[in-house]
Each structure stands twice: as C-alpha cells, then as structure tokens.
Amino acid sequence: MSQTTIAPATGAFPDGFLWGGATAANQIEGAYASGGKGLSIQDVMPRGITTEPTEGPTPENLKQVGIDFYNRYAEDIALFAEMGFKVYRFSIAWSRIFPNGDDAEPNEEGLAFYDRVLDELEKHGIEPLVTISHYETPLNLARAYGGWRNRKLIDFYERYCQVLFERFGTRVKYWLTFNEINSVIHEPFMSGGIPVPREELTDSDLYQAIHHELVASARATKLAHEIMPGAQVGCMILAMPVYPLTPSPDDVVRAMDTAHASYAFGDIHCRGAYPGYLRRFFRDNGITIEITEQDREDLTHTVDFVSFSYYMSICESADPGQEKGPGNIMGGIPNPTLEASEWGWQIDPQGLRVVMNDYWERWGKPLFVVENGLGAKDQLVEIDGEPTVLDDYRIDYLNDHLVQVREAIEDGAEVMGYTSWGCIDVVSASTAQLSKRYGFIYVDRNDDGSGTLDRYKKKSFGWYRDVIASNGATLS
Ligand code: BG6
Numbered sequence: 127m128s129q130t131t132i133a134p135a136t137g138a139f140p141d142g143f144l145w146g147g148a149t150a151a152n153q154i155e156g157a158y159a160s161g162g163k164g165l166s167i168q169d170v171m172p173r174g175i176t177t178e179p180t181e182g183p184t185p186e187n188l189k190q191v192g193i194d195f196y197n198r199y200a201e202d203i204a205l206f207a208e209m210g211f212k213v214y215r216f217s218i219a220w221s222r223i224f225p226n227g228d229d230a231e232p233n234e235e236g237l238a239f240y241d242r243v244l245d246e247l248e249k250h251g252i253e254p255l256v257t258i259s260h261y262e263t264p265l266n267l268a269r270a271y272g273g274w275r276n277r278k279l280i281d282f283y284e285r286y287c288q289v290l291f292e293r294f295g296t297r298v299k300y301w302l303t304f305n306e307i308n309s310v311i312h313e314p315f316m317s318g319g320i321p322v323p324r325e326e327l328t329d330s331d332l333y334q335a336i337h338h339e340l341v342a343s344a345r346a347t348k349l350a351h352e353i354m355p356g357a358q359v360g361c362m363i364l365a366m367p368v369y370p371l372t373p374s375p376d377d378v379v380r381a382m383d384t385a386h387a388s389y390a391f392g393d394i395h396c397r398g399a400y401p402g403y404l405r406r407f408f409r410d411n412g413i414t415i416e417i418t419e420q421d422r423e424d425l426t427h428t429v430d431f432v433s434f435s436y437y438m439s440i441c442e443s444a445d446p447g448q449e450k451g452p453g454n455i456m457g458g459i460p461n462p463t464l465e466a467s468e469w470g471w472q473i474d475p476q477g478l479r480v481v482m483n484d485y486w487e488r489w490g491k492p493l494f495v496v497e498n499g500l501g502a503k504d505q506l507v508e509i510d511g512e513p514t515v516l517d518d519y520r521i522d523y524l525n526d527h528l529v530q531v532r533e534a535i536e537d538g539a540e541v542m543g544y545t546s547w548g549c550i551d552v553v554s555a556s557t558a559q560l561s562k563r564y565g566f567i568y569v570d571r572n573d574d575g576s577g578t579l580d581r582y583k584k585k586s587f588g589w590y591r592d593v594i595a596s597n598g599a600t601l602s
Contacts, residue, residue: 146213147549150260156192164225174558207250210594217260227264260305263319273319274335295354303343306364348427361395365434376444396489398426435497439477475526482534499547501562515584
C-alpha cells in the first residue's frame with residue numbers, strides 16, 4: 127500500500143523569495159519636462175484625485191520635481207542595496223519613451239535613462255520588476271484620443287511594449303502590464319486617461335475602455351513571450367477583500383457582487399475569457415461593448431503570475447444608508463472592528479492572508495505582493511547627531527502584514543516576493559502630498575515644495591534590512 131507523507135508546514139519564506147520595494151516613475155522621477163519627456167496625465171493632476179485636472183502643468187505640482195530620482199537614482203539604488211533588496215519594482219514613464227504616445231519613433235534619451243537605472247541595479251545584483259503603465263498615460267493620448275476609450279490605444283501601447291521588450295528584454299525578466307488595472311472603474315482619468323468624470327461616463331464607454339486595456343494587456347503578454355523567452359508577465363490588481371457588514375444574506379450577496387467587480391480583471395487575465403457574472407452584469411445594465419473575434423483570441427494569452435497591491439479591506443451592505451469611508455481609490459463601508467491610518471485607510475493585516483488564499487485558490491498562479499505599506503506623517507529627529515525617524519508604527523504595520531504573508535505561504539500559496547510600497551518617500555498618488563510618507567528612507571521635501579531633497583534612513587530601514595537578511599526569521 128502506498129503511503130502519502132504530508133510535510134509539516136515550516137512557516138518559512140521560500141529560498142529565493144524576492145524581498146524589495148516599489149515606486150512609480152511619476153511619483154519619484156521629477157524632471158517632468160526634461161530628457162525629451164512629454165507630458166503625462168500626472169502633470170495636470172497637482173492635487174492627485176482630489177480635484178479636477180488642470181489645463182496644463184502648474185508649478186505647485188510636487189511631481190514636477192518628485193524626489194529627483196531622475197538625478198539621484200544611483201544614490202537611491204545604493205540605499206536599496208544596503209537594505210539587501212533582491213528586487214526593485216519601478217515603472218517606466220510612457221511619455222519619456224513616446225512623448226506624445228503616438229510618435230513615430232521612441233525618444234532615445236528616455237530609453238537611455240532606464241538603461242542607466244538598470245546598470246545600477248545590475249551593479250548591486252537587484253532584480254528589476256517593471257510596471258509598463260502606472261497611472262501615467264501620455265497626456266496627448268488622453269486629450270486627443272479620449273484615453274483608453276479609444277481602440278487606437280491598444281496599438282500605441284503595443285508599440286511602446288515592443289520598444290521596451292526589444293531594448294530591455296535581456297535585462298528585465300519580470301513585467302507588469304497595468305498598475306491596479308481594476309481602479310479604472312473608480313478613477314477613469316488617472317487609471318485610464320479618460321478625460322470624462324465618472325458620473326458623466328456611460329457604463330458602456332467605461333467597459334469598452336476596460337476591454338481595450340485587457341486586450342492590450344493580453345497582447346503585451348503574447349509579445350513578451352515571443353520577444354523574451356523566459357520573461358514572466360503579471361497582471362496587477364488593486365486587492366481589497368470585501369466583507370459583508372452583517373451576516374445577513376443580503377449583505378453577503380452584495381459583498382459578492384462588489385468583489386466580482388475586481389475579480390473580473392483577474393479572471394480575464396488568468397482564464398482568458400469574460401466570466402459569466404460579468405456577462406450577466408452587462409445584460410442587466412444594458413451595457414454593450416464591441417468585442418472582435420481577434421480580441422477574443424488575444425485574450426487567451428494569459429499571464430504567468432498575479433501581482434497585487436494590498437492596503438486595506440472594506441465592508442459592503444445592502445442598506446443604502448451605509449456611508450462609504452476613505453480608502454485606496456475605491457474605499458468602502460468602514461469595518462467597525464478596525465483602526466485606521468491618519469488618512470482613514472483601515473488597517474487589516476489578516477485581510478492580506480484572506481486575499482492571498484483567495485487569489486491562489488481562484489487562479490492557481492504564483493502571487494507577488496507588489497504594494498503594501500503605511501502612509502504616515504513622519505517627524506525628523508536627531509539621534510547621535512544623525513537625522514532619522516523613529517517610525518515604530520510603520521515597523522508594526524509591515525511586520526504584521528508580513529506575518530500574514532508567511533501565514534498564506536503556510537496555507538499553501540505560492541508567493542514570488544514582496545515589495546513594500548514607497549520604499550523611499552514618494553509623492554502620494556491620491557493626494558499628491560509628500561507628507562504622506564511610506565518609505566524606509568526619508569526625503570527632505572515638504573508639501574510646499576521646500577526642502578533639501580537629502581535622504582535619511584528611518585528606524586524601519588535597519589528593521590527591513592534585518593528582515594531581508596534573515597529571510598523573514600526576525601518577524602515577530
Ligand atoms: C496605489 C498606487 O493605489 O497606492 C500607488 O498604485 C499609490 O501609486 C499607493 O501611491 C498609495 O496610495 P497613496 O494615495 O497613499 O499614494
């Protein structure tokens with residue numbers, strides 16, 4: 127009789143686990159109009175998503191200088207190396223490569239900048255993880271074409287991808303197609319370059335734009351596999367578990383419906399076709415979109431892994447009187463059992479384990495946690511003559527979330543790595559503030575634009591270095 131041995135769970139992070147940090151071009155680079163770069167939608171969003179876009183760039187937009195990564199990338203990457211990063215997730219600014227999005231030729235100066243960044247990463251043995259599009263659609267594609275509502279963007283994006291894959295394909299193995307692709311439902315301009323407020327956008331127009339992005343993502347995946355054998359392409363989803371506010375079946379069904387809105391993106395990326403519940407949603411709401419035979423074929427090119435951001439969970443209720451609270455882009459009904467950050471984002475480390483089990487069981491693809499962190503106000507103090515930040519609150523937040531990653535691994539999920547968000551302070555995406563800090567490295571720049579841009583190591587810097595060096599054994 128054959129005997130099956132079930133190995134005891136070790137609770138350990140696997141060998142080769144990719145520890146690191148994440149940023150996005152528009153939130154760090156600055157040099158918004160240098161090096162041949164064109165304008166992106168971020169250049170007309172001086173207050174993030176809190177106000178309407180401006181006509182053109184305005185000087186109060188902190189992203190114009192960012193944290194000056196464009197000039198200080200070598201110093202910053204050396205600090206990442208000092209923490210022991212195995213991987214660094216960053217995005218390529220589309221408008222640095224194609225200033226208008228529809229240009230005939232790419233901008234060599236832009237490509238050369240990312241060559242230099244990759245040189246530096248190689249020097250320190252840090253694996254790059256590249257987001258192809260992170261909330262920075264070229265402004266011209268938004269203003270002249272209507273953003274992703276326009277099918278032409280699929281071709282422009284594919285050409286952009288081709289240039290990236292041909293140029294960087296031997297140096298970059300891991301690629302993400304669109305940052306938080308499901309966020310377009312809530313933020314059509316920032317996420318989809320669609321210059322129409324959500325209230326004025328019909329659902330058919332919105333889902334047509336989503337369809338174009340999904341087809342573009344699938345085509346990029348196919349192209350990546352053709353040009354770069356061995357490359358791994360992931361989708362990137364804004365993950366936010368949805369709990370029913372009460373045990374009432376009405377609340378449970380409501381929570382399921384809300385969860386479906388985001389699941390759809392993963393289902394299509396992983397299974398290569400529209401799920402039944404989404405087709406029903408279209409029927410019930412009179413949504414019609416154009417899907418060609420070629421589109422259907424393109425969508426069958428599925429991703430190699432699933433990456434996601436995780437900051438918080440939300441509740442859902444069938445009671446229309448329940449009000450939504452603040453949160454990462456979509457927000458939701460607050461959970462009465464949870465505390466929140468200074469920006470009102472509720473803190474739920476166990477939600478990360480829930481998401482990881484859920485995604486792993488649903489799609490069976492390796493997972494990569496590519497964003498997680500605490501946006502907080504930091505106070506610079508001097509210890510032994512050195513400026514620093516005693517950010518125990520950040521250490522606690524990250525420790526508690528990483529413990530849940532370990533739990534999910536123990537539950538059986540295959541996890542490629544973890545990149546904490548804003549490993550160095552960045553300009554916030556939602557509010558465009560610098561005072562909403564996530565980093566292990568403090569950047570001396572304030573919301574009014576003042577500051578030296580000098581970098582200082584926070585207490586969490588040494589903590590994360592120890593976590594990485596011990597492959598998670600120092601987590602408590
Ligand atoms: C994610 C984005 O939504 O959350 C990042 O991918 C963003 O770009 C991060 O910075 C944190 O959000 P915020 O609004 O605090 O910057």
